[in-house]
Amino acid sequence: MERSVDSTVEPVGLTISQSEPTGCGAWALFNPHNRMHRFFVLAFICFLSFGSYFCYDMPAALADQIQKDMHVSASQYTLLYSLYSWPNTVLCFFGGFLIDRVFGLRAGTLIFSGFCIVGHFIVSTGALFGPDYYWMMEAGRFVFGLGGESLAVAQNAYSVSWFKGAELNMVFGLQLSFSRLGSTLNMNIMTPIYNSFRSSFKSFEDYQVLGAALYVGFLLCIFSFMCGVAMWILDARAARVLKRKKEETGENIRITDVRYFPVSFWVLSIICVMYYSAVFPFIAVGKIFFMGKFAFSDSAASLLNSIVYFISAGASPICGILVDRTGMNVMYLLISTIGTLISHLLLAYTWITPWLAMIIMGVCYSLCACALWPMAALIIPSNQLGTAYGMMQSIQNLGLALATLICGAIVEASGYLMLEVFFICCLFIALIACVVLYLVDDYYGVGLNLTAKARARIEAEERDRAEIMASHSEASSQSESVHGEINYDVLTQPRDATALRHRFYSFVAPDAEEPVEMYKARTISLSRRSVVS
Structure with missing residues (x-):
């Protein structure tokens, strides 16, 4: 369903340019x-x-x-x-x-x-x-x-x-x-x-x-x-x-699409x-x-x-x-x-x-x-x-x-x-x-x-949901840009025991910021697995 049009803004689907008309326009x-x-x-x-x-x-x-x-x-x-x-x-x-x-x-x-x-x-x-x-x-x-x-x-x-x-x-x-x-x-x-x-x-x-x-x-x-x-x-x-x-969905609209029109x-x-x-x-x-x-x-x-x-x-x-x-x-x-x-x-x-x-x-x-x-x-x-x-x-x-x-x-x-x-x-x-x-x-x-x-x-709920999805999409694009800046020459250098241990913990608990938290996460994970088995 489309948004209602506020009296102070342009119609939905229109993006206002920065330049304003001049003269009688x-x-x-x-x-x-x-x-x-x-x-x-x-x-x-x-x-x-x-x-x-x-x-x-x-x-x-x-x-x-x-x-x-x-x-x-x-x-x-x-x-x-x-x-x-x-x-x-x-x-x-x-x-x-x-x-x-x-x-x-x-x-x-x-x-x-x-x-x-x-x-x-x-x-x-x-x-x-x-x-x-x-x-x-x-x-x-x-x-x-x-x-x-x-x-x-x-x-x-x-x-x-x-x-x-x-x-x-x-x-x-x-x-x-x-x-x-x-x-x-x-x-x-x-x-x-x-x-x-x-x-x-x-x-x-x-x-x-x-x-x-x-x-x-x-x-x-x-x-x-x-x-x-x-x-x-x-x-x-x-x-x-x-x-x-122009509104586009990326779909190729065909006359036969009427088959998919809903019962209502x-x-x-x-x-x-x-x-x-x-x-x-x-x-x-x-x-x-x-x-x-x-x-x-x-x-x-x-x-x-x-x-x-x-x-x-x-x-x-x-x-x-x-x-x-x-x-x-x-x-x-x-x-x-x-x-x-x-x-x-x-x-x-x-x-x-x-x-x-x-x-x-x-x-x-x-x-x-x-x-x-x-x-x-x-x-x-x-x-x-x-x-x-x-x-x-x-x-x-x-x-x-x-x-x-x-x-x-x-x-x-x-x-x-x-x-x-x-x-x-x-x-x-x-x-x-x-x-x-x-x-x-x-x-x-x-x-x-x-x-x-x-x-x-x-x-209003749909607008809020769309804004949340847009923010997540923006965060994902920023993450991809960060990965694009990684120096792969550094990653290919030999690592010591501490670096390898931290690398292992990052796969187990990727959100943990300290080795102690990584250890706790790993311990909890193993305990749960044992209970399930």
């Missing part, structure tokens, strides 16, 4: 030695995925318009989400590995952000050309998926690189908050933008209006790409000024995929669900459907601080799973206002994200975190790809009640996995459910 906001600079960098980290999150849920925001303007069924519509997830069943894992071992974090961020830009441009252009080019929208979502989740892996890696220990949960929460701000903004402005374009460009066909509206997301993807460029510059400067050392990691991955399979696919079809069961208007259904993201934008940092201060990640994961299960039961079997269920889901979703994702950093070595996060998101996207296909089929065959039953089953599996994770953690002593104070105490 010495200002607190731009000085890598200063804590304020790290939070300045955090703003760019948070906006790295803003554009991709905005574009990811564009089909949900314009679900009714897409199905009508492009003349597609519910299963064809949900295919837009499946095609995003399918490449990430493999690429997320390889994306994390490429970030770790091939591209590097900085170049990898820009490469994957570029895939998002190109992919959404193809989606928008396909809609602009009309229903006959719906295949182009599907292809664009596939290309968009090549970058979207791997970009999130890079974002997580940046967060772990700049923030560790007690700050990490809060940073993950804030990062999620900004990302979901993009999703919330998308849910609430895309329908007004579509209607505005429709009234402004009356000569346009409906599908052309749809295509023009989708280009808004293309511009925001470019904005996120520019944040990636800024992160390249800031991270490279910090590495130069702080003499940042795989249980955590099961919770991840089952929990999110009950949230994201629901949001994808939620707008039409609210319009059908509760007779909400288009704008009211969009607002209600976005409430999960809206709440997470504000609640995620608070939940992150809560988990930071108290620990007990597994307990919070269990609470969030139960809360989300209750919200789906309310939506499925009651006519209570859906606002209550969606508010519960929003709070639990925020708490789950802040408790779940940082646990990977407690389980996996830091030099394999990119691969670990990639594997988690690969498993998650495999589940989401299947879940969205199942959702489309269930809606067409049996309606939304059976769809809610499917979500409830997913959450029951996640709940069982939470209990298993608690038992595995208790058995192996990983410490995922420890309180923050207990973790701090263990960290």
